[in-house]
Amino acid sequence: MKIDVKTIKELADNIDKYNLNEIALESEGVKLVLKKEKLVQVETRPVQAAVVQQNTAVVEEAEEEEVVDTQEKEFITAPMVGTFYRSSAPGNPAFIEEGDTVASGETLCIIEAMKLMNEVKASKKCKVVKILVEDGQIVKKGDKLFVIE
Structure with a gap:
């Protein structure tokens, strides 16, 4: 069989x-x-009120900048569930860095699913503005990986 x-x-x-x-x-x-992959849950704790009050203006400014920055941009999303890797192997240089201009078909990252390494490639020539995922992080299909322009 x-x-x-x-x-x-x-x-x-x-x-x-x-x-x-x-x-x-x-x-x-x-x-x-x-x-079956197991997703890791991260426990968060509330920040002390005094610190929040002192930094509220800075946090609000940063959030507004990020929202404005990403609202007008395009994204490259994960094509499948798996583990995100920026390089071909531990210790190797990353495929791309923030600010790089990539050609259509150039490898951006690898998503490992069921011990298979799947390359995520650029569908067009673009500039990678921001990398939204950490190396080794588990991603779901449709998760935003990169902000491009």
């Missing part, structure tokens, strides 16, 4: 259907393991 795309899709659907964490299938020397 060969493991085809249809079988993989059915197994992936069963992970959600039966609330499983992992499914493994081995046939004729081929082993396939599908694992």
Whole structure:
């Protein structure tokens, strides 16, 4: 028995259907393991009132600048769920930096999904204004990765 795309899709659907964490299938020397990714929740604590009062004007200015800055920009979004990486391997230089101009088809980052490295490429020539995701961060399909112009 060969493991085809249809079988993989059915197994992936069963992970959600039966609330499983992992499914493994081995046939004729081929082993396939599908694992459900776990999202990490970050606990936040409220800031002390005195600090908030002193910095309120600065925070409001920064928020307004960011909203105005990103409202008129285009974004490159994550095409799938996975882990965002800025370089091809740990210790290697990042594919791009903020302020870089990239050509159509140039690799911007990698999203790792199920141990497969998927390159995210620029769909057109553009300038990368801001990188919105940290290296190693888990992203969902549609999450904004880069602000471009």
